[in-house]
Amino acid sequence: MLQELLQGFSGPRDRRKIVDRFAALPLIVPDRRDHIEAAELRNSCRRKGLQLGTIDALFAQLCVRHGLLMLTTDRDVHQVAPHLGLRVWSAAPGRH
Numbered sequence: 001m002l003q004e005l006l007q008g009f010s011g012p013r014d015r016r017k018i019v020d021r022f023a024a025l026p027l028i029v030p031d032r033r034d035h036i037e038a039a040e041l042r043n044s045c046r047r048k049g050l051q052l053g054t055i056d057a058l059f060a061q062l063c064v065r066h067g068l069l070m071l072t073t074d075r076d077v078h079q080v081a082p083h084l085g086l087r088v089w090s091a092a093p094g095r096h
Contacts, residue, residue, distance in 0.1 A: 001059065002027075028062050037061045041084055050080045060086050 002022050006015060038061040045052040056077050063070040064086055070077065071089045081088045
């Protein structure tokens with residue numbers, strides 16, 4: 001996720017802020033099982049006619065495995081969340 005955030009911002013000031021704020025958070029490193037399960041999540045979604053990107057599938061797997069709430073603005077993730085047992089944060093009341 002850190003990489004995704006850094007790729008979305010430009011300029012050294014924004015980069016420094018992101019790196020500094022994320023320094024306090026532990027990193028979750030996916031293992032072989034996470035990659036296998038993420039592929040299965042993505043394949044399962046595809047069989048149901050739902051779209052889920054490769055990186056989003058890995059993020060979703062990590063959130064499900066560690067019982068985390070996923071923060072995203074990606075509509076595809078919101079659509080597949082109920083099929084994955086994934087909790088997704090939303091600014092709209094009652095959507096997470």
